[in-house]
Amino acid sequence: MLNTDLRIKIVEMVKRSGEGHIPSSFSIVDILDFLYGNILKVDSENPKWDQRDHFILSKGHGCGAFYAVLHKYNFITDKDIIDYSKRDGILGGHPDMRFVPGAEASTGSLGHGFPTAVGTALGLRIKNKNNKVYALVGDGECHEGTIWESAQVARNLNLGNLVAIIDWNGSASQLMPIDDLPAKWEAFGWKVSVIDGHSKNDMELVFKNISLNINGTPQVIIAKTIKGKGVSFIEGHGKWHHRIPNEIEFKNILDELSQ
């Protein structure tokens, strides 16, 4: 599974505006496309639909992928994409929930979206509603203390309507090499699954068989991903994290994605 069209859209947005995190977006774009296409109960005609599932992109800098997917599923328009990161646009380098249809939280500072998801799951349970809550968290973001505070809180409150998805692309281990995320989440009492975050088969097996209840053990899906997946010279860690491609690089990226 490699969503080349979505990846091209992301690169075009970044190139046009001079802003964006291409590799972080490439590592999550397949997951987002799968969620919006197969799992999330959402309505692009009515983004605030009372019965919707809530999706929170906690690693807000991966928003290039989020915008490309929101566009594919008709939450935002061609013009919104063209105006990305411009003065009168609604899309910026981190999502702003006050302007972006389908964005449940304004993220950017790491460690905020996931606690918000925990509170949303608790609030829905207090209101006796069956909506589900999904939060996509970066592995580097798991350095933040609030992630683990919230993991403890969610488990102790038995928030069985909550799913965390970790983008395990190896960013975290650049700084802290002891990085056994499945063991950490298991130690916090969560149900843990590990998948290949670029494999449609893996995602179908896990996401479609999840059983979510208003009371129960929260679940985490740890998705092994490749930062920059899809373009050989972007994959991995280093200068491409926040780099804007020049004309030659831009052409080379498009050439690889078009093959």
Added chain:
Amino acid sequence: MKKLRQEFADLMLEIGAVDNDLVVLVGDISHGILQPFAQKYPDRYYNVGICEPTIVNMSAGLSKVGLTPVVHTIAPFIIERSYEQIKLDFGYQNLPLNLISVGGAYDYSQLGCSHHCYTDVSLISHIENSCVMMPGTAKEFKILFNQSYKKNCINYFKLTEYPHSYDIDEKHVTLGKGVKVCDGSDFTIFTVGSMLQNVLEVKEFFTKKNISIEIIYFHTLKPFDHEIVLESAKKTKNILTVEELSAHDGLHNLVLKSLAGKLDLNVNQLAINGFVHGYGSYKEIQDKAGLSVDKIIKKIEIALELKNEQ
């Protein structure tokens, strides 16, 4: 005299009975005194843990689904430690929240500086959709909470352990309004919250010396009653601000703002007043904030015109 913390517990029980959206979250502070609420409404009471930033942050989720969160613990942990959560999860996203602290300034005087908190009011005031209240009695707190807890803003109630003894008529306790405690002609003291008690004693001292002190008291610092400051300062021409808050901000600055441009001063300010939403180049965002070259020139031109008119 009723303690403000007891009033908080009583008020949650009273409001909780009629407002099913009220949810109380604490960080293991006041857990005992809140038991009547906790036992009556177990689905709406959470002694979450010792994790204040997360308690504040997750309350944004409650707020998003239409509930009315009330978050409570002691001042340094709810405000200073959790400041980015308040700023981003509520300020940036424009979500409502009620924060109730105890133990501000020197209330925990025997516990050392880790538990002293006097920058909280300044910090919260920076966030544009915030209201800041420092009630000096249980009665003031109850009235102010009822007036404001459902407003679409970040309400911060700083509860003192040392209430003052001055009983303000209920009709004079209004969000954002100052209170003239006594008339005077020689000197004005502006004060806030529990400090009124000391100020009342100071007045007694000077009365015996035939010096007439006027006291202007505030239970709310944001929104602030600038008119009452101006009126009194014009009369006495001698003013003092007394507050258990940081000297680098707070009531003193608010009073200066009240007087700027009103007396024989031409005081102007350009600064960042809040979030600048949206995107664009550095210069474009700077212009939106009112700090571009054009905006500075315009400010000076207006100031000079006003001065010439005087």
